[in-house]
Amino acid sequence: MNKMLRKLMTLAAPSVAALMLFAAVASAHVTVAPAESSTGAWETYTLKVPSEKDIATVQVDLRIPEGAEFKQYEATPGWNVTIDGNKVSWTATGEGIQAGQFQRFYFTAKNPDAAGDIAWNAYQHYADGSLVQWSGEEGSETPHSVTSIVQSSGNGDSHSHGSADMDDSMSMDEHKAIVEDLDKSSGTSPLLYIALGISLLSFLLAAISLLRGRKE
16 A cells, blocks of 8 residues: 555646646746726735746836826835836836746736727736737737726716825825735636646546556
C-alpha cells in the first residue's frame, strides 16, 4: 500500500507543478479594476502592476480608452506621474517594483456616456530596457484589461466605487473599499480553470493506469 501511495505521489508531482506554473502565469497580468462601472460615472480605478521578471519594473504607461476622460491621480511615493494626451505614465524614482512584488496605482476617470466595453492598454518597462505590452485581446498571452460600462440608472454625473470628490483627498476607508473592489472584480482567469482540469485529468489517467497494471 505504501509503495502504491509513493507511486501516486510521484505521478501527481508533475501535475501539481504544472498547475502552479499556469496559476502563476494567469495571475501575473497588469490589470485595471473594477471590471464594471456605469455610464458617466467618475470612477476611481486601480492599476495593479506585478513584476513577473527577475528584474524591477521601472515604468508603466497606461492608455486611457477612447470616450473616457482622465481626471486625477493619487500620488504614490517613489513614483512620478506624467500625462501626455491619453497616455499616463508612472516612472520610478527609486528601485521600482522588485521581482515578486506588485504595486497599485490609483486614478480617477470619467466614464463614457455610452454603454459598452472599454479596453485599458498598458505598457510595462523593465530595468533592462525590455517592454511587455499588455494590449492583446482576452485569451492572448498579454491581454489588456476590459471594463464593462453599463447604463446608469441615475441622472447626471455620479461617483462610483469610492471615487473621491475633486476637492477632497482620498481617505484610508476609501482605499480599503477600492482594494476590496479589486479583489472581488479581478476574479480568476479561465486559464487557471483549464490548467486545473488538465492537471486533474492527467493525474486520474495515470492513477487508473497504475491500478490496472497492478490487477494484471
